Amino acid sequence: MAERLHDDYLHFRAAGMSLVLDCTGGLLPRVVHWGADLGDLTRDALAFLALTEAAQVMSCSLDEPVPVSVLPQQSAGWLGTAGLTGHRNGEDFSTSFSVRSVRSVRPGAGEGPVAHRLTVDAVDGQAELALALEIEVTTSGLVRQRATLTNESDRPYTVDGLLLTLPVPGQATELLDLTGRHLRERSPQRHQFTLGTHLRENWRGRTGIDATLVHVAGESGFGFRTGEVWGLHVAWSGNHRSLAERTPAGVSLLGGGESLLPGEVRLAAGECYTSPWIYGSYGHGLDELAGRFHGYLRDRAHHPRSPRPVTLNTWEAVYFQHDVSKLKALADAAAEVGAERFVLDDGWFQGRRNDTAGLGDWYVDKDVWPDGLHPLVDHVHALGMQFGLWFEPEMVNPDSDLARAHPEWIMATGGRTPPTARNQQVLDLGHPEAYAYLLERLDALVTEYRIGYIKWDHNRDLVEAGHSPRGTAGVHAQTAAVYRLIDELRVRHTGLEIESCSSGGGRIDLGILERTDRVWTSDCIDALERQQIQRWTGLLLPPELLGTHVASPVAHTTGRAHTLDFRAGTALFGHFGIEWDLTLASAEERARLAEWVSAYKRLRPLLHSGTVVRADHPDPALWLHGVVAPDRSRAVYALVQTATSVQSPPGRVRLPGLDPDAVYRLSPLPPGNSPEGPTGYALPWWQGDKVELAGRVLGTAGIQAPALYPERMVLVEARRV
Numbered sequence: 001m002a003e004r005l006h007d008d009y010l011h012f013r014a015a016g017m018s019l020v021l022d023c024t025g026g027l028l029p030r031v032v033h034w035g036a037d038l039g040d041l042t043r044d045a046l047a048f049l050a051l052t053e054a055a056q057v058m059s060c061s062l063d064e065p066v067p068v069s070v071l072p073q074q075s076a077g078w079l080g081t082a083g084l085t086g087h088r089n090g091e092d093f094s095t096s097f098s099v100r101s102v103r104s105v106r107p108g109a110g111e112g113p114v115a116h117r118l119t120v121d122a123v124d125g126q127a128e129l130a131l132a133l134e135i136e137v138t139t140s141g142l143v144r145q146r147a148t149l150t151n152e153s154d155r156p157y158t159v160d161g162l163l164l165t166l167p168v169p170g171q172a173t174e175l176l177d178l179t180g181r182h183l184r185e186r187s188p189q190r191h192q193f194t195l196g197t198h199l200r201e202n203w204r205g206r207t208g209i210d211a212t213l214v215h216v217a218g219e220s221g222f223g224f225r226t227g228e229v230w231g232l233h234v235a236w237s238g239n240h241r242s243l244a245e246r247t248p249a250g251v252s253l254l255g256g257g258e259s260l261l262p263g264e265v266r267l268a269a270g271e272c273y274t275s276p277w278i279y280g281s282y283g284h285g286l287d288e289l290a291g292r293f294h295g296y297l298r299d300r301a302h303h304p305r306s307p308r309p310v311t312l313n314t315w316e317a318v319y320f321q322h323d324v325s326k327l328k329a330l331a332d333a334a335a336e337v338g339a340e341r342f343v344l345d346d347g348w349f350q351g352r353r354n355d356t357a358g359l360g361d362w363y364v365d366k367d368v369w370p371d372g373l374h375p376l377v378d379h380v381h382a383l384g385m386q387f388g389l390w391f392e393p394e395m396v397n398p399d400s401d402l403a404r405a406h407p408e409w410i411m412a413t414g415g416r417t418p419p420t421a422r423n424q425q426v427l428d429l430g431h432p433e434a435y436a437y438l439l440e441r442l443d444a445l446v447t448e449y450r451i452g453y454i455k456w457d458h459n460r461d462l463v464e465a466g467h468s469p470r471g472t473a474g475v476h477a478q479t480a481a482v483y484r485l486i487d488e489l490r491v492r493h494t495g496l497e498i499e500s501c502s503s504g505g506g507r508i509d510l511g512i513l514e515r516t517d518r519v520w521t522s523d524c525i526d527a528l529e530r531q532q533i534q535r536w537t538g539l540l541l542p543p544e545l546l547g548t549h550v551a552s553p554v555a556h557t558t559g560r561a562h563t564l565d566f567r568a569g570t571a572l573f574g575h576f577g578i579e580w581d582l583t584l585a586s587a588e589e590r591a592r593l594a595e596w597v598s599a600y601k602r603l604r605p606l607l608h609s610g611t612v613v614r615a616d617h618p619d620p621a622l623w624l625h626g627v628v629a630p631d632r633s634r635a636v637y638a639l640v641q642t643a644t645s646v647q648s649p650p651g652r653v654r655l656p657g658l659d660p661d662a663v664y665r666l667s668p669l670p671p672g673n674s675p676e677g678p679t680g681y682a683l684p685w686w687q688g689d690k691v692e693l694a695g696r697v698l699g700t701a702g703i704q705a706p707a708l709y710p711e712r713m714v715l716v717e718a719r720r721v
């Protein structure tokens, strides 16, 4: 590990990305360049780069140029969204930090996912505040930063907001962000990056079912494979914001931070506030941008590396109808098709016969389970599967012993109780006793039942989330407390895996993923909807972190019917599972499902380590996505007909991501190799000899796609010869 002190220009390079920082003049760092690799640059070249970036002073503006630092300050002349907002009873509302030290460290190879680390210590003597900035570049080429603000005065300082930014060049003229709702997370929306601020702010007290995950600015018409793109992610599971701001002075930037409720962070003497990590990813095309997130996640020491077990989840199979013999039969059927993990969902604890009661009473229901969960757990273990259990720790039904005993543990303010959502309220983890109760319950149950996996749910937005007795705002403390709770549980139970679920994909961010092992991508398991939800969640997360299940023939949330091949082929590109009452499935269906399970087991080493690729195909009804092995020796592609096409036959599709100079043999991949389509005529290459072509040809000219019925897909494998 090499450590150096600087007050100069810094150039960090990783995986084809350059970040150039101007740390001169005792000012907070300014980003001179964030984007494509600039190559090896001398100190003089970096100084010239900074000089040529500096603009002239124009009429009707300040008489000095306005340096925009990663934490933009009004004292420097910045009149856009401020980096730090806060005050001491109305005073010290504006800051001017001077840098005391700049330290850069280059961790050695193999020392985790960080390639370069910069720490900047600054102080504002007048405002009596200290600021520590951490700016890191990961080996995958992400930039991430966070700030710690310390109150160095005896008088309290209230933090209203802390925003960290990264500039993007003027070429970024389009924005992409994601929105959505329950059962339809991650719907993309695109617009011009016009002058002004495009703000995505979330006050839901959880990451949000509509969270953008990544806020992207890019060149006009950018796609998965084309156009330069810059994206920002806020790694925080509570209130947060991200913005894209463009000023008439030619500054364009992306920014992000936690959104704080009034009075939520009030620093007494010596206390500090640390912002969440704010991530920036640059790419030539969205695939590269996503690949940097995937690479970073995979480089973490605690990234799940064991083969992702085929999971049967009981929710859509039985809902609240818990019956031991039925569940044992389901476990038998699960084991028969090759499942490796069995997860008992909602409905097992005291008084929980439906969603109106029981949340908070984390004791096994004696009426339904007179012998506890042991008969089922033992059965599952005897079948060679791991046992997992559902919890929703932060929630409480007013109709529960817990709520009756501790009404003061329910988050509220103003002497009123917030409106319920799914008949529930939020348990205030800011109360040490409530926190201790949950830790004890979770710990005891995990120990007693040798639970290997928790599905950790969170099914409502936080409304008026006050902390009793005074009703002070408590979302920040709640978010920090749930992180602590999960961390503590993981320390006590090495190897315990946790899924982050929140009405489906309502808590997906890199903050929760520091301490969980996958997400429940959506409550909607309709394969057609899942194609789009998984595609866009994949902007942040690699396939192995996405819970993807095969549901019943008719989707419970949309009423659409899909073939088993379409359902399973869609679930293949994630952490594969089943959420279907297999005791009702026919022998043929189970046999076919078992084939898909075997295919998943064969393919998971590739699917969970490779590079995710998506073609920019002109026909909006034909999607092609796939995963290419890290050494590009092999790839699996899915050709998905999402609707009927205007054109028929479909035409050529490109197979992206292959080594241009290598030759690949193409073959339709069973069990997803039978095109069911509107013509009885065979596609020549599909039926004929195995095609062998260079990656350059396959990625440029492409191959004729088979004509498919809508809502069908096929798989194609490319193997280097």
Ligand code: DGJ
Pocket (backbone or CB within 6 Å): 315, 345, 346, 390, 457, 459, 501, 502, 503, 504, 520, 522, 523
């Ligand atoms: C919402 C989750 O997203 C579902 O998968 C299921 O676990 C239910 N909650 C149970 O209440």
